Amino acid sequence: MTQLTQTTNPAENQPAAFVNPSSQRKRMKEMRPFFISVVAIVGGLLLWQLASMYTSPLFLPSVSLTWAAALELISDGTLQQSILASSGRILAGWGAGVLIGVPLGIFMGRFELVRQLLDPYIEFFRFIPPIAFVTLAVIWLGPGELSKIALIFYTTVFIVTLNTIAGVQAVIPLRLRAASSLGASQWQILTTVILPSTVPFMVTGARIAMGNSFLTVVSAEIVSAREGLGALIWTARNFSRTEWVFVGIVTLGLLGYLFDRVLRIATKKLLKRYL
Amino acid sequence: MVRGSSVSIKRVGLTIGTNEIMAGIDLDIRAGEFVCLLGPSGCGKSTLLNAIAGFQDVAGEILVDGKPVKGPGLDRGVVFQSSEALFPWLSVRENVEYGLKLRRVDAAERRSAAERYVSLVGLKHAIDKFPGELSGGMRQRAQIARVLVNEPSVVLMDEPFGALDAQTREVLQSELDRIWKSTGCTIVFVTHDIWEAILLADRVVTMTAGPRASIKVIEKIELPHPRDPADPACMALYARIRDDIGAEVTRVLRAQGLIEEELVK
Numbered sequence: 001m002t003q004l005t006q007t008t009n010p011a012e013n014q015p016a017a018f019v020n021p022s023s024q025r026k027r028m029k030e031m032r033p034f035f036i037s038v039v040a041i042v043g044g045l046l047l048w049q050l051a052s053m054y055t056s057p058l059f060l061p062s063v064s065l066t067w068a069a070a071l072e073l074i075s076d077g078t079l080q081q082s083i084l085a086s087s088g089r090i091l092a093g094w095g096a097g098v099l100i101g102v103p104l105g106i107f108m109g110r111f112e113l114v115r116q117l118l119d120p121y122i123e124f125f126r127f128i129p130p131i132a133f134v135t136l137a138v139i140w141l142g143p144g145e146l147s148k149i150a151l152i153f154y155t156t157v158f159i160v161t162l163n164t165i166a167g168v169q170a171v172i173p174l175r176l177r178a179a180s181s182l183g184a185s186q187w188q189i190l191t192t193v194i195l196p197s198t199v200p201f202m203v204t205g206a207r208i209a210m211g212n213s214f215l216t217v218v219s220a221e222i223v224s225a226r227e228g229l230g231a232l233i234w235t236a237r238n239f240s241r242t243e244w245v246f247v248g249i250v251t252l253g254l255l256g257y258l259f260d261r262v263l264r265i266a267t268k269k270l271l272k273r274y275l
Numbered sequence: 276m277v278r279g280s281s282v283s284i285k286r287v288g289l290t291i292g293t294n295e296i297m298a299g300i301d302l303d304i305r306a307g308e309f310v311c312l313l314g315p316s317g318c319g320k321s322t323l324l325n326a327i328a329g330f331q332d333v334a335g336e337i338l339v340d341g342k343p344v345k346g347p348g349l350d351r352g353v354v355f356q357s358s359e360a361l362f363p364w365l366s367v368r369e370n371v372e373y374g375l376k377l378r379r380v381d382a383a384e385r386r387s388a389a390e391r392y393v394s395l396v397g398l399k400h401a402i403d404k405f406p407g408e409l410s411g412g413m414r415q416r417a418q419i420a421r422v423l424v425n426e427p428s429v430v431l432m433d434e435p436f437g438a439l440d441a442q443t444r445e446v447l448q449s450e451l452d453r454i455w456k457s458t459g460c461t462i463v464f465v466t467h468d469i470w471e472a473i474l475l476a477d478r479v480v481t482m483t484a485g486p487r488a489s490i491k492v493i494e495k496i497e498l499p500h501p502r503d504p505a506d507p508a509c510m511a512l513y514a515r516i517r518d519d520i521g522a523e524v525t526r527v528l529r530a531q532g533l534i535e536e537e538l539v540k
Binding site for chain 2: 172174175177178179180181182183184185188192193196197199273274
């Protein structure tokens with residue numbers, strides 16, 4: 001009897017004492033990927049700093065030198081201006097590309113004739129990178145904003161269109177039958193079944209296109225722009241300031257990550273039921 | 276309460292390429308009747324249902340309430356075997372309101388009609404859930420409500436309980452019996468489950484195995500509802516239908532060379 005109480009009592013009392021460590025352990029488990037990422041980033045920065053100690057700053061500027069350059073570019077407003085200029089172009093070109101690419105993809109996916117008419121062009125142009133059009137864009141649209149926005153539009157519209165077509169073709173045929181037997185006209189089927197079914201594909205297309213827009217904006221700005229992150233990277237050459245190049249590159253990476261995060265969270269919130 | 280429509284199928288056949296899928300099908304279904312199409316898989320019973328629904332063009336003539344079928348229509352509701360037919364981005368309520376919304380029925384009327392039919396299928400407690408949150412049986416209830424809300428005079432059901440577990444199937448069978456009586460619509464129900472056909476139907480139409488599928492026997496069932504499988508009359512009926520279908524299954528197996536293989540082993 002005494003033996004029993006001795007063995008059961010601590011066991012009964014323990015759960016209260018155990019709650020804390022176990023929930024803490026669970027939280028640790030959830031935070032693990034985050035900690036690993038932090039370790040990876042800090043490790044990378046350390047390696048960079050170490051490597052820079054054995055080379056000239058013109059070849060590889062150190063982390064601290066890059067940080068100082070960033071502060072310098074922030075204090076005279078160049079960095080903010082570059083971010084705004086590049087972001088504006090990306091958003092305008094990407095936004096227009098999504099707005100045109102989605103309906104284009106829907107119609108091409110749904111109507112055989114439209115697809116057959118446009119298919120040769122899509123198949124031809126999708127192998128031509130936007131950089132190949134930089135010169136033409138400047139000749140046709142001038143050195144101003146329009147040429148750069150047009151190039152980003154070009155890069156976006158293909159990806160979004162092709163993804164949307166794939167989405168339309170992946171619509172479950174049973175749902176089309178169900179809709180038509182519930183009295184939907186062809187147009188109503190398009191707007192109430194095909195469009196919502198295709199949303200996950202559009203979102204994927206839009207996200208990939210966002211990445212490509214960053215690639216395109218830099219090449220366009222290198223060729224012709226006074227402002228923008230591409231221009232910043234390119235003009236650094238004239239001043240032999242390799243650290244500005246690094247500031248531009250790191251900013252591009254962070255900005256891209258931020259845009260993608262915002263896009264992901266926004267689509268998750270706004271389009272939750274379609275994903 | 277809706278008035279059911281008659282369905283008359285005259286010399287219906289379907290040939291795809293050189294394959295004669297079905298041929299010479301004649302069947303008259305009374306308004307308000309519950310008819311089960313029964314047969315081995317591949318006998319064309321779903322094809323015949325799709326023809327009535329207007330999804331499949333066929334030779335011959337199909338008249339619903341005396342008017343020839345030309346494509347899908349609101350007078351014929353279809354309940355599919357797969358609950359993928361529901362729209363996963365719409366809640367149960369929105370799925371049920373879908374047909375009404377297309378016809379621009381005003382919001383208040385839509386709401387009350389949807390609630391009435393969702394209650395009829397016993398899904399009131401889950402009306403604001405999404406299909407992905409429901410069990411297979413609940414999803415089929417939602418499909419039935421989505422069809423009934425349009426008050427079709429003919430309801431076409433393609434093995435609607437085929438993917439459900441045995442217990443859920445039994446529950447839904449007895450509920451369908453009740454729903455059918457409370458709406459008064461004509462039901463054409465495809466199944467390969469003999470008991471299901473006996474429990475539900477006024478007439479069981481057994482089809483021959485394809486190719487050239489056609490009607491083999493029509494059994495009229497005049498037993499009172501709800502029917503009890505332990506009733507000797509049901510048992511006798513079961514044995515008869517089983518033998519009819521058994522003969523067809525044997526024919527199919529022999530055609531596929533499967534029976535000989537079994538013997539060799």
